[in-house]
Amino acid sequence: MAEEGAAAATAEKIIHTYPLVRHSDMSEEMRTEAVELSVTACEKFSQNNELAARMVKESMDKKFGPAFHVVVGESYGFEITYECTTICYIYFGGNQAICIWKCS
Secondary structure, three states: OOOHHHHHHHOOOOOOOOOOOEEEEOOOHHHHHHHHHHHHHHHOOOHHHHHHHHHHHHHHHHHHHOOOOEEEEEEOOOOOOOOOOOOEEEEEOOEEEEEEEOOO
C-alpha cells in the first residue's frame, strides 16, 4: 500500500513533443502556417526566445500583412486586444508557449 502512494507521488510529468493549439480563431490556412512557423522557429532558436519570436513575426507580417505580435516563453500571463480571427495560442515542447495575434 505504501509503495502505491510513493509511485503516485513520483509520477513524471508528460512532455508533448508536438505542437498543441490551446486556443485559436484563425482561419485554417493561417493557423497551419502559424503552427509550422512556430515549430520551426522554436527548434532553430531553442536557446533564444527573442529570435524565435522575431522569425515568426516577420514571416507572418510578410504573408498576412503587418502588425502581428508574437510572444515566446515559459510561465507568462497576458491580456491583449486583438483583431477577430487573428489569435493563436500554442504550446510546444511541453512548457514553451507561443502567442501570436494581430493588432493594428
